[in-house]
Amino acid sequence: xxxxxxxxxxxxxxxxxxxxxxxxxxxxxxxxxxxxxxxxxxxxxxxxxxxxxxxxxxxxxxxxxxxxxxxxxxxxxxxxxxxxxxxxxxxxxxxxxxxxxxxxxxxxxxxxxxxxxxxxxxxxxxxxxxxxxxxxxxxxxxxxxxxxxxxxxxxxxxxxxxxxxxxxxxxxxxxxxxxxxxxxxxxxxxxxxxxxxxxxxxxxxxxxxxxxxxxxxxxxx
Amino acid sequence: xxxxxxxxxxxxxxxxxxxxxxxxxxxxxxxxxxxxxxxxxxxxxxxxxxxxxxxxxxxxxxxxxxxxxxxxxxxxxxxxxxxxxxxxxxxxxxxxxxxxxxxxxxxxxxxxxxxxxxxxxxxxxxxxxxxxxxxxxxxxxxxxxxxxxxxxxxxxxxxxxxxxxxxxxxxxxxxxxxxxxxxxxxxxxxxxxxxxxxxxxxxxxxxxxxxxxxxxxxxxxxxx
Numbered sequence: 277x278x279x280x281x282x283x284x285x286x287x288x289x290x291x292x293x294x295x296x297x298x299x300x301x302x303x304x305x306x307x308x309x310x311x312x313x314x315x316x317x318x319x320x321x322x323x324x325x326x327x328x329x330x331x332x333x334x335x336x337x338x339x340x341x342x343x344x345x346x347x348x349x350x351x352x353x354x355x356x357x358x359x360x361x362x363x364x365x366x367x368x369x370x371x372x373x374x375x376x377x378x379x380x381x382x383x384x385x386x387x388x389x390x391x392x393x394x395x396x397x398x399x400x401x402x403x404x405x406x407x408x409x410x411x412x413x414x415x416x417x418x419x420x421x422x423x424x425x426x427x428x429x430x431x432x433x434x435x436x437x438x439x440x441x442x443x444x445x446x447x448x449x450x451x452x453x454x455x456x457x458x459x460x461x462x463x464x465x466x467x468x469x470x471x472x473x474x475x476x477x478x479x480x481x482x483x484x485x486x487x488x489x490x491x492x493x494x495x496x497x
Numbered sequence: 498x499x500x501x502x503x504x505x506x507x508x509x510x511x512x513x514x515x516x517x518x519x520x521x522x523x524x525x526x527x528x529x530x531x532x533x534x535x536x537x538x539x540x541x542x543x544x545x546x547x548x549x550x551x552x553x554x555x556x557x558x559x560x561x562x563x564x565x566x567x568x569x570x571x572x573x574x575x576x577x578x579x580x581x582x583x584x585x586x587x588x589x590x591x592x593x594x595x596x597x598x599x600x601x602x603x604x605x606x607x608x609x610x611x612x613x614x615x616x617x618x619x620x621x622x623x624x625x626x627x628x629x630x631x632x633x634x635x636x637x638x639x640x641x642x643x644x645x646x647x648x649x650x651x652x653x654x655x656x657x658x659x660x661x662x663x664x665x666x667x668x669x670x671x672x673x674x675x676x677x678x679x680x681x682x683x684x685x686x687x688x689x690x691x692x693x694x695x696x697x698x699x700x701x702x703x704x705x706x707x708x709x710x711x712x713x714x715x716x717x718x719x720x721x
Binding site: 359361 | 582
């Protein structure tokens with residue numbers, strides 16, 4: 277457990293000292309959302325109608341943007357090889373790195389989301405549920421994305437390949453995430469959507485690290 | 498006392514047979530030189546020994562127990578030094594080192610890290626970020642990693658690359674101490690490293706005959 281926490285600590289420290297990866301994801305997220313009023317026009321009703329979907333799509337893309345680097349640095353400098361030779365199971369390595377990645381890129385997205393919702397004229401009733409869906413949903417994005425990041429390790433133009441592999445798998449998260457907010461805004465209960473999101477998280481938590489670990493073992497061979 | 502041995506190992510990389518029918522044996526306190534020209538499979542053999550690479554045939558055993566029975570235990574008793582130094586540019590030398598010491602199960606990672614840096618003759622780089630280290634200093638840092646946490650078997654792939662003479666001499670002492678304590682070492686190298694009484698394994702003895710014949714042999718064995 278100490279080793280698991282130390283790995284998270286190391287990744288957080290690396291991310292904070294390098295800085296760029298984390299801030300790029302948030303800035304991309306903000307810019308992406310801000311583009312919409314320019315594209316569809318400043319009509320408040322239209323913006324309010326599409327706000328949930330726009331924020332969720334932007335969150336997907338922002339998460340994807342930073343995922344490419346999840347294992348890349350460790351792979352290139354030989355750390356991944358040593359991590360795979362340590363007594364920490366590869367699944368735990370994946371989980372620790374994914375968790376650190378989510379803390380650095382996912383949490384700032386969630387913090388920025390209500391501000392963007394305000395910008396898109398979303399009804400204030402939806403803010404709470406927006407944050408809640410992102411809290412449950414973004415870890416799923418990081419977990420599923422880790423599989424893609426592990427599979428595309430060492431591939432040329434891995435980032436593009438990663439998007440093609442992973443974006444289709446993000447669709448259920450998008451549907452239930454945006455669906456929950458729409459339901460809440462239309463006076464319905466968001467509970468079923470949230471439960472399904474929670475189910476996805478419960479499924480991804482053990483399965484994604486397992487799959488990523490298998491891919492990483494291939495990569496270091 | 499545990500003995501690390503391999504028998505009838507065959508390694509395939511891509512569709513090229515690197516070596517076949519290779520046997521080796523390392524007892525406590527012993528060292529093994531892996532010798533041979535470039536491409537003869539020294540690195541591949543070390544990766545096989547570490548468990549990073551699966552041999553397509555043959556078996557590795559620790560104390561007569563196949564390593565594949567308990568790969569976790571095997572990982573716990575080895576230190577592997579490859580071509581890459583695994584030094585993070587934004588972490589200081591001691592931060593880099595104490596992280597690996599923690600993973601290696603050291604009780605006092607930071608203390609061990611400082612001691613290991615001292616032992617490698619570079620106590621002054623402790624607080625220098627990895628990006629300012631020279632190639633030789635990075636290599637010393639990587640070698641400090643193997644003494645910062647204990648492990649019985651050291652697998653060293655060209656460990657002296659980028660090292661100066663003084664560092665090589667220090668490193669020879671460190672290997673001698675490790676062996677005196679019952680440790681085992683396997684080293685691939687092109688440089689002379691003094692390891693008294695070390696065995697030699699010439700990889701080119703196990704290289705299959707090129708141009709087609711080896712493929713036939715392999716196919717026949719597969720058919721059988």
